[in-house]
Amino acid sequence: MTPARGLLVAAPRSSSGKTTVTLALMRALARRGIAVRGAKCGPDYIDPAFHQAATGYPSFNLDSFAMPEAMLDSVAALAAEGADLVVAEGSMGLFDGIVAGAGRTGANADIAARYDWPILLVLDVSGAAQSAAAVALGCKLYDARIRIAGVVLNKVASPRHRRLVEAGLAQVGLPVFGALMRDTTLVLPERHLGLVQARETNDLDARLDRLADLAEAGLDLDAILAAAGGRSPVAGPSALPRPPGQRIAVASDAAFSFLYPHMEAGWRAQGAELVAFSPLADEAPPADCDACWLPGGYPELHADRIGTARRFLDGLRAFGAEKPIHGECGGYMVLGDSLEDAAGTTHAMAGLLPVATSYKTRRLHLGYRVATLLADGALGAAGARLVGHEFHYASERTPAPDDATALARVTDAEGVPQGLAGHRRGRVTGSFFHLIG
Structure with a gap:
């Protein structure tokens, strides 16, 4: 079996729209008949349930700090099982983690580097124009282990705003794979630990289909698919947690x-x-x-x-x-x-x-x-x-x-x-x- 390709959806900081873009992308690709599977970088236990709702398959956490390397690869193999493409969603900022050894910080970048997954960088451009390119360039240059394939713009105010942001990104050599306009109706309901659970979200399928419609209209899905790469481990000796009973x-x-x-x-x-x-x-x-x-x-x-x-x-x-x-x-x-x-x-x-x-x-x-x-x-x-x-x-x-x-x-x-x-x-x-x- 050919190992699944991967793509990591990340951002320079929290609350940039990673979950919105991830769910829109997952649902749109799944509607095209692509076997897409989800993963979540870090310990967040709410987002994977939304990934499952979007794709129809379980989504798994990938944590470079909390999981020994053998376990991390076993879980990544689970995420990729039966998949054409693994779409992993980052948490916090792309490089945010703990002070630890190389590859063991818990940061999104560790996962992208380990599996050579290109990064789709989500930029919240509200309150910025060409300056957003400087932030993206910093992400591109900060860690030589990773590769940013392109950018998705989020919270774009107008066509003129988009042109200004794209002009800056062209100057630093980063392609734009699409944009989502500023729209408060895209926000999923939240509670103190993050999103309200998937099973409690009213009309979740309708919400996901609307996100997919927006992805079809606003993102270059063919270019995003072409940008995916790297490798996902195939199933090997399992290093998963032992059960407390039978x-x-x-x-x-x-x-x-x-x-x-x-x-x-x-x-x-x-x-x-x-x-x-x-x-x-x-x-x-x-x-x-x-x-x-x-x-x-x-x-x-x-x-x-x-x-x-x-x-x-x-x-x-x-x-x-x-x-x-x-x-x-x-x-x-x-x-x-x-x-x-x-x-x-x-x-x-x-x-x-x-x-x-x-x-x-x-x-x-x-x-x-x-x-x-x-x-x-x-x-x-x-x-x-x-x-x-x-x-x-x-x-x-x-x-x-x-x-x-x-x-x-x-x-x-x-x-x-x-x-x-x-x-x-x-x-x-x-x-x-x-x-x-």
Whole structure:
């Protein structure tokens, strides 16, 4: 099988329109019958669901910091499976990452360099004209490992504005593959962690088709296709995450939806069966499963329903008395004693971990977490090193754990100690960080 070609959609900074351009491109190419697959650079767990809606296939995260190289290649192979073209969406700015060794910074540029994927640079040109070319030229010259194939202009105010921007780009030798005019109706609804989940976005198919129509009208899709290149790994020995059990009960609904696609694929590739259940429908984890996983999501928006879901809570307690349960972020909060919502109402939760969390006063917790497990459990043996990512606004209202009750000792991405994280009690564990590698 010929390895799929790739293209990385990136930008000099956040909020430039990468997601809009990515979804428009994916949907337009898929409508042409091209086998296009999605990927997301970095730890964002919301955008891949939109990629899947646009293409009809799972989209996978590619993270040069959090994933060991063998795992990164295994995930890239998953992304490219059955594809003619992989369209990867960057996160933040093209070169934004951590201070680390070459190729291990977590920046979009690491992924483009590793797979030799040309870059489609999205420029938000609102408030600039020829000066936008200077920014693009800086991106072109900053890192010799990468190649910018061309530029898409976003938030263009008028035909004259476009001519001025294109004049500057011609001077620095960067082709323009099209433009999207300034249009507030293109913006997808957002929540505090980013976009509202794909499953919650009304008329998502109609929105995606409109984006595809705009791509057909405003982008040179043939030139963009011709610019794609590089290589995507073909499937080799799998280095994907190991499953916590062989039959895993996975909470799955609007409150529990942030399970990284490569985790799920890795578990299945190693023979595990995933059995979905819905806490919001008051379903308990099936008793014939040998492990339970509560992913992150938005339990704070559904705290009243969760707190009164007796079959779910009683079933979860019974399960945890005999078998391992792990909760990530939102799942961790539900495993705790209580959850205070943004309005200040406190809701009783499962009481399996000595944790009380609150959204009444929001405080951003963000960044990679490098964890060393303190005891054997569902995530691995004591001393195992894991890498995850934390992104939430909740605060813990209970005393910090100690060595006897914490899940792990953690540092940030640059090795700065962050103390103890998460909790463990019997077979039940949880933490605010989402496991990646």
